[in-house]
Amino acid sequence: MQYSAHQACAYGGERPKWTVLAWNHPAFSSLSLCCPGESDAHKHKPWGLVHSGSGFHFSTSEETAYPKGLAHAIARVFASILSVHGWKPPLEQMQEQPDVSLRSMRAIATAQPKASKMPPIVREHKKVALITGPFTELATAPVECMQRLKQRWNIPSSCQANVDCLPAGAQLLRTTPLRSNGGLLEAKQLGVGVFEQAWGIPFSPDEFIQEALERGHPKSFSRLVPQVLQTAIENNFGTDGLHSLPSSRTQWFAKWTERAKQLQQRDMEIKNALPDHAAKILEAKRLALFKEILEDLEYPDVGAFDELVDGTDLVGEVKPFGIFEKSLKPAERTVQQLREASKSERMLDFFKCSSSGDKEIDDMVYSKTLEEVEFGWATGPLQLEDLPGDAVISRRFGLRQPGKIRLIDDLSASGINQTVQTAESPKPHSADFIAAMLLAVLKVSKGSKLMGRSLI
Amino acid sequence: MSFAFVAVYNPDKARAEVFQLLAAPFGATRSVYSFLRLSNAVWYIGVKALNLIWSCFFDDYVVFSRDEHVNNAEQSVSLLFKLLGWKFAEEGDKADTFCREFGALGIRIILDEADKGLVKFTNTEKRSTELINTINAFLGKGSMTTLEAQKLRGRMQFMDGQLFGRLGKLCMREVTNHACDLKTSKLSTRTYDALKRFSIFLEHAEPRHIHLSTDDVWHIYTDACYEPTSCDWKCGLGGVLVGPNGKQAAYVSVALSNEQMELLGSETKKTIIFEAELLALVLAFSIWREYIAAFSLICFVDNNSARDVAISGNGRNITANCLIEFLLKLEMSSCTTPWYARIPTPSNIADEPSRGEIQRFIDFNVPGTSVQDGLQEIMLALAENTVMRGSIH
Numbered sequence: 001m002q003y004s005a006h007q008a009c010a011y012g013g014e015r016p017k018w019t020v021l022a023w024n025h026p027a028f029s030s031l032s033l034c035c036p037g038e039s040d041a042h043k044h045k046p047w048g049l050v051h052s053g054s055g056f057h058f059s060t061s062e063e064t065a066y067p068k069g070l071a072h073a074i075a076r077v078f079a080s081i082l083s084v085h086g087w088k089p090p091l092e093q094m095q096e097q098p099d100v101s102l103r104s105m106r107a108i109a110t111a112q113p114k115a116s117k118m119p120p121i122v123r124e125h126k127k128v129a130l131i132t133g134p135f136t137e138l139a140t141a142p143v144e145c146m147q148r149l150k151q152r153w154n155i156p157s158s159c160q161a162n163v164d165c166l167p168a169g170a171q172l173l174r175t176t177p178l179r180s181n182g183g184l185l186e187a188k189q190l191g192v193g194v195f196e197q198a199w200g201i202p203f204s205p206d207e208f209i210q211e212a213l214e215r216g217h218p219k220s221f222s223r224l225v226p227q228v229l230q231t232a233i234e235n236n237f238g239t240d241g242l243h244s245l246p247s248s249r250t251q252w253f254a255k256w257t258e259r260a261k262q263l264q265q266r267d268m269e270i271k272n273a274l275p276d277h278a279a280k281i282l283e284a285k286r287l288a289l290f291k292e293i294l295e296d297l298e299y300p301d302v303g304a305f306d307e308l309v310d311g312t313d314l315v316g317e318v319k320p321f322g323i324f325e326k327s328l329k330p331a332e333r334t335v336q337q338l339r340e341a342s343k344s345e346r347m348l349d350f351f352k353c354s355s356s357g358d359k360e361i362d363d364m365v366y367s368k369t370l371e372e373v374e375f376g377w378a379t380g381p382l383q384l385e386d387l388p389g390d391a392v393i394s395r396r397f398g399l400r401q402p403g404k405i406r407l408i409d410d411l412s413a414s415g416i417n418q419t420v421q422t423a424e425s426p427k428p429h430s431a432d433f434i435a436a437m438l439l440a441v442l443k444v445s446k447g448s449k450l451m452g453r454s455l456i
Numbered sequence: 457m458s459f460a461f462v463a464v465y466n467p468d469k470a471r472a473e474v475f476q477l478l479a480a481p482f483g484a485t486r487s488v489y490s491f492l493r494l495s496n497a498v499w500y501i502g503v504k505a506l507n508l509i510w511s512c513f514f515d516d517y518v519v520f521s522r523d524e525h526v527n528n529a530e531q532s533v534s535l536l537f538k539l540l541g542w543k544f545a546e547e548g549d550k551a552d553t554f555c556r557e558f559g560a561l562g563i564r565i566i567l568d569e570a571d572k573g574l575v576k577f578t579n580t581e582k583r584s585t586e587l588i589n590t591i592n593a594f595l596g597k598g599s600m601t602t603l604e605a606q607k608l609r610g611r612m613q614f615m616d617g618q619l620f621g622r623l624g625k626l627c628m629r630e631v632t633n634h635a636c637d638l639k640t641s642k643l644s645t646r647t648y649d650a651l652k653r654f655s656i657f658l659e660h661a662e663p664r665h666i667h668l669s670t671d672d673v674w675h676i677y678t679d680a681c682y683e684p685t686s687c688d689w690k691c692g693l694g695g696v697l698v699g700p701n702g703k704q705a706a707y708v709s710v711a712l713s714n715e716q717m718e719l720l721g722s723e724t725k726k727t728i729i730f731e732a733e734l735l736a737l738v739l740a741f742s743i744w745r746e747y748i749a750a751f752s753l754i755c756f757v758d759n760n761s762a763r764d765v766a767i768s769g770n771g772r773n774i775t776a777n778c779l780i781e782f783l784l785k786l787e788m789s790s791c792t793t794p795w796y797a798r799i800p801t802p803s804n805i806a807d808e809p810s811r812g813e814i815q816r817f818i819d820f821n822v823p824g825t826s827v828q829d830g831l832q833e834i835m836l837a838l839a840e841n842t843v844m845r846g847s848i849h
Binding site: 112113114115120121122124125148168169171202203204205206207208209210212213216217218219220222228229232233235236237242245246248249252253256257260277278281284285286289290293294297299301304305307308311312313314315318321323324338339349350351352353354355356359362363365366369372373376377378379380381382383384387388390391392393394395396406407408409410411412416417420422426428429430431433434435437438439441442443445447448449450451452453454455456 | 458459460461462463464465466467468470472473474475476477478479480481482483484485486487488489490492493494495496497499500501503504505506507508509511512513514515516517518519520521522523524525526528530532533535539540541542543553554555556558559560561563565567570571572573574575577664666667668670671673675677698700702752753754756760763764767768793795796797798799800801802803804805807
């Protein structure tokens, strides 16, 4: 721990009260301003007893809260440390480039997120004007911090700025001391500290409308259609598309059907190296071909192939695939913690597993499980004493859905899902995606008739 | 493999048995990822290599094609799955053929006017009627057990996946809160309101039209002022409608009467600026709904609280809740997906008309919209709401 001292009045307090802060990051050493000395612009309230309507109190009790200026200064230090570690401040306004972050995807497809979670469509200020000069001069600004000028203000001549005056509506954002290496930066002739004032200059109503038009709508459907799909759509309706598309498809199939034959041997080798159950599950799949096609198309996630072959880990960290939006969801417990849980906890769901009360569901769940055994997707029934020492059991139950009963393995109740840490969040294509895709089609289809179908 | 064990109830022996799963279990977080990873890869191959116009929702692929290519698209999809060795329903119930109108993800997609630049989406009516009846039964009873709430939430979620817009999600959040509240099954005012909204939502949800101009953006700028000490313009509302070309299409400028201010709570509250700002927004949306129906809309408001309640759909007080309900119905019936955004006062073109200053609109020949009927409609809803609340308490 290190320490630095400052006086409250240097940060907008009313008395020169000393405070010592303890810190463990050197950036906080900047919080060490002392009183600039009493003058017309800087006056102190007296110490001692204070008379007020309700009696007397000690002046020190008025100095217990940090002045706003100090709070701002502390926040700025945190921001400077965080930005060194890669933190980016919130965006000033919506990006012009199509933004494919998960949050904006959600914004398009579902509800608008809270205002604090999305940047505004048009930024708050057209520009920020900076004025530097002695504190006494800057303090003549007719408004407090965060307030707006009621009428235009001519900037004092002793101050430097890139504008001559500030228009009505300009908002005072901050007044902060400028520093050189050794301490407070001083104006040469005056021997007083130099401060910087930031003012937000607003857009005029007409400028704002123009700016908002250029930004577009955050839910604009066109933002939902990935470039690769947009290109495909255009290829369907291009001048040449009518004739060239079917023949290019035929060529593609011819090429890869041929390649599939050549890769038969390779597929055998892959499958022979797999455990029996995995080889059986993947029997029909053309694994080597799948991988080569993905590589040929430069698909960013060729790892999808490895996972198909090597199987899926039910626990632990999921490495980013590079195809879905980044969104870290940390694990709630570690795999180690799950393994080390007491045996009764790991077996709990076995003992909790009882009849659903619905004979049809019970029968269906059990017979479907036996069917899975037959297909080689499962083994059992097993004896409890044959299970590995750290086995965790999840409960399987049936859920009645329109026209069928679906088997669910409750890996959440048994704590397995809680060990999963994900770096990306997949977004399957919802009804809004289909709408966006169709709009993209309408824009280029030039009166063509369309048909569609669903396949499951 | 220590984590792939499941307990299955054996009905013949009346006890649980343990099986080890060798394929990814349904219900594992991790399985969802691997599944979507694979289906996305297949989707990508179809798009990039074959130029298929398709989407993929888990294992539900939806394919579109121009008439001339229908057979080719059909064969291409089927060949692609065969080539990769993927299973694919070619026969039986699930196998469909290309049509002008078909169901997918629980909605119906109607393409018969696609050549004229119009596609329609509708919900299946039977299911929504059933759900409306269920919800109304709970509303009548005034209570709902945790189990009932969970079941209802499942049905709402299923329905919401097929509906556009945001109201469904807002309502489901309340039903979830109710399900989590183990202390009482009595419906709170919030849950009651949310359920009522969901049933209104189902009733009002219009077939959604996607047309060439769907992406055209309209803007509504609104503002309000409240100066209770002023003599003739105490509480004013202003609004400006801006079209996709940036042209100002219409404006409104109106001062509320004392009775109207009372309905916003001027008698009991120190300020009604929040209510007035919200009213300005709802009023502008309402009187210009014909212009903006089925387009993209951004509403610029310079009161952050008004913006926030418009986004959350939760009004914080009785008056605001009533206005929000009105707003949500407008969203549904106009098939408009508005975005609520902040505008700083000095940049707001609606600032002047909210204070009765309309010279610039006269100078530029921007037509003023008459508001009295529209205002009356909203005020009536507020008055009814006040009377109803009064009779409850």
